[in-house]
């Protein structure tokens with residue numbers, strides 16, 4: 066068994082079984098945040114949005130706040146999780162229609178998201194694309210920005226991870242969303 070196969074088996078057995086992947090995107094809402102705090106210490110990996118997804122979040126979650134206000138609350142809540150030793154990773158919505166993906170969109174979103182994360186002292190290694198929509202260029206950018214693991218959704222819980230464009234693509238069959246806890 067070569068080292069990659071060994072590593073894939075490891076990922077399959079340990080990470081996929083033990084981790085609970087939650088996409089955290091509506092948590093700037095106070096009503097949701099109060100419920101969400103109950104999940105602290107329960108083994109969730111918090112894939113959080115950044116100001117790069119302000120427009121998406123504003124529409125989807127009926128937010129009545131400016132981008133500056135949104136950013137301020139994000140910082141406050143991400144730090145709250147961080148101070149409690151929760152694992153924080155990156156969730157980034159790019160575009161909901163793969164045919165409309167282009168490099169400019171992805172370059173801009175990655176830069177804004179990573180600048181924000183790094184400014185909080187967070188250097189994420191795991192990436193979860195919004196709507197599970199991505200292309201090969203997304204994988205290349207993930208590698209460029211230092212991500213090791215790329216989380217995709219797949220209905221088959223037994224689907225093994227693969228290596229693509231230099232990152233491990235892990236297939237998760239159950240994903241939680243923060244807004245499920247309202």
Ligand SMILES: [Zn+2]
Pocket residue numbers: 088090156158194195196
């Ligand atoms: Zn999402």
